[in-house]
Amino acid sequence: MDLYSGHINNLINELAALPGIGSKSAQRLAFYIIGMSPARVKKLADALVTAKENVHYCQCCQNLTDTEICPICSNPKRDRSTIMVVENPRDLAAYERTGKYEGLYHVLHGAISPMLGIGPADIKLKELMERLRDDEVKEVIVATNSSLEGETTAMYISKLIKPTGVRVTRIASGVPVGGDLEYIDEVTLLRALEGRQEL
């Protein structure tokens, strides 16, 4: 016998299909949602559909946006000579939160992963190369993750861009600020050593 009625089970299953939501959280969420006011449930459901319908990739940087060109790309105050390449919009948001980066971005929507069968054609690399035809671009900062896939992608991008004469750099990898050496893995410690700079 099913523990819950059809509509509840259906909601639980839909919620449990989302990433990071297990069956217990899905149950808790479903009961919470059923306990919300009808107006709030409607608002949540509308937010889902409206976001899906209205959000698409920026024609320039491929970040998610409501407008044809995203607010960052269309901001005249941003430095158009620098493009930071990130894997996804969350990484872009992380750098934006620092409030210190003034250049543009390019969102790949993934990273090269032979293991998962994701090749260069599956991420927004073609769009990046098209942007480099613009003589304004002087530097591409590769800010993909410090994972196997991120490093592979960084190497690939570097090889692709170098012939064009545009400068390609990689964000530093090392001990996080506030990190305690004792608890940091050896690969990071070695990276930090290799990347040491004059004081």
Added chain:
Amino acid sequence: MDLYSGHINNLINELAALPGIGSKSAQRLAFYIIGMSPARVKKLADALVTAKENVHYCQCCQNLTDTEICPICSNPKRDRSTIMVVENPRDLAAYERTGKYEGLYHVLHGAISPMLGIGPADIKLKELMERLRDDEVKEVIVATNSSLEGETTAMYISKLIKPTGVRVTRIASGVPVGGDLEYIDEVTLLRALEGRQEL
């Protein structure tokens, strides 16, 4: 400046208002949802609204159900002489999963908590007492949580029901099966000792 466009921010805020979903998870979920097919987003949104519209409390046990009387209350095979009182539908589901309990349930939808200002009138106690007018009921098993609120509620229910002559019992509290004594808190260890039974 907002990091994301209006529709994305709106979706993130709606998701972050759900319990157990922080702002980081809400971001991850929002981007995942925007990446889903429009049909799947529609299905998720519909599941929310449909569940909210169709699910209500069982007229008898107060569990959530699509029908007037829930499948457990309307099942002729269940033992109508026993009612297990639980705090919420998830606790009911936990006992149903054991497959061994054959009586009925009563869902309180909360527990008495003077700290949070939740009194006896705020939970489904009146509905429980009404059910006891039925002479069929011989025993009420109080299966509220083993927390301060759950214990307070259990004591209150016991005092309320005893004058009616119906038997009131409380589920045992002790060392969980498979639990290692070394890691179990002292209160539980003492409870297990107090509740010891002949071998």
